[in-house]
Every structure is written in C-alpha cells, then in structure tokens.
Amino acid sequence: MKKTGTADRAVIIQMIQEFTGQANLIAIPRVMLDFFKGDYPTTIFASQLIYWQGKQTREDGAIFKTYAEWEKEIGLSQYQIGRAVKCLKPYLKTEIHKAYGNPTVHYYFNFDIFLNSFIKFLNKRKLSFFIILNKDYYKNYYRKYIYAHTN
Numbered sequence: 001m002k003k004t005g006t007a008d009r010a011v012i013i014q015m016i017q018e019f020t021g022q023a024n025l026i027a028i029p030r031v032m033l034d035f036f037k038g039d040y041p042t043t044i045f046a047s048q049l050i051y052w053q054g055k056q057t058r059e060d061g062a063i064f065k066t067y068a069e070w071e072k073e074i075g076l077s078q079y080q081i082g083r084a085v086k087c088l089k090p091y092l093k094t095e096i097h098k099a100y101g102n103p104t105v106h107y108y109f110n111f112d113i114f115l116n117s118f119i120k121f122l123n124k125r126k127l128s129f130f131i132i133l134n135k136d137y138y139k140n141y142y143r144k145y146i147y148a149h150t151n
Contacts, residue, residue, distance in 0.1 A: 026074055035121050036087065044074050045084035048108040049092070064099045090117070091151035 002032075028040075028047045036043045048070075052063045067078040076084070085094060091114040095106050 031122070032124075034125075035118060039084075039087060040149070041076050041080040042084040042087040045070075045076060045081060046088055046091075046114075048074055049088075049107060050111070050114075053109060053111055058106070060108070062095075062108055064104050064106040066099075066102070066104055069124070090114075104114075 026044060028043045032047060033040065033043045036046065049063060056063050059062070065073070067081060070076055070081055071078075085092060088109075091110050093108040093110070095102050095108070097106050098104065099106070
C-alpha cells in the first residue's frame, strides 16, 4: 500500500471535513423521531418544515420547494415527501401555486397545533430532561426562538 504524502493527507482531511460539515448533515432530535413513531422520512421532513418556519419569503407563511429541491436538501424522494405530508396532515396544509413560473407545492405548517401535540407527547413521556410545567411558557419560548433565529 502506497503511503500518502502530507499534502495528499491534508486534501483528504479537508474533503472529509467538507463532507461532514454542518451543511451536509441531516440531524433530527431523537424525541421527534419517537413522536413520529420511528418514521424517519416524516421526522426529517417535519424537522425541515420547522427549520424553514419564519424563513419563508411569502407573506402567507408558505414554504415552497420543488421535489428536486427537497431531495437535494434532505434526500427524500417525491414518494417519501408525499407519505410524510399524509402523516403530517393534522399540522400541515398544502396548496399548489406557481413559483418561478412553475406549479409548486406550497406547505403551510401550523406550528402552534404541532407544538400543542408535541408538548402533550412530552408530558405523557414524563421526560426527565424536558418536563413541561407551563405550555404557554414553552409556546412563547419557541416563538421567540424562531423569531430570533429568522430575523
């Protein structure tokens, strides 16, 4: 086996770091995976909808991306996104509108309804690290968090 030179090694290390950098990670909180009963695609899609909450450019709050954009961003196929949308129906409304001249699905994620369900789930689980005593406090906390990280 040929020994790698210092310059080659540095290039390989940089390449690995770029592959594993923050922009290339798809991270989901374990508790959200539990909330969605181990359904990775739904959890990943919901996490991205939450991430994009408040970052949308439309005044009506819609998040819109083509299926190709979703696949590039989170690695989910059109089928997986469609299935995730069905699972997220209590929290998500979809409509088709034109974006950049093409019909595109627009996602309206109701964060308040999701948050209420998620808090109930946490309370049932009695998570020792995340006991919710006052759901209004956490609602306001998350609203402030989203506002602070999107403005």
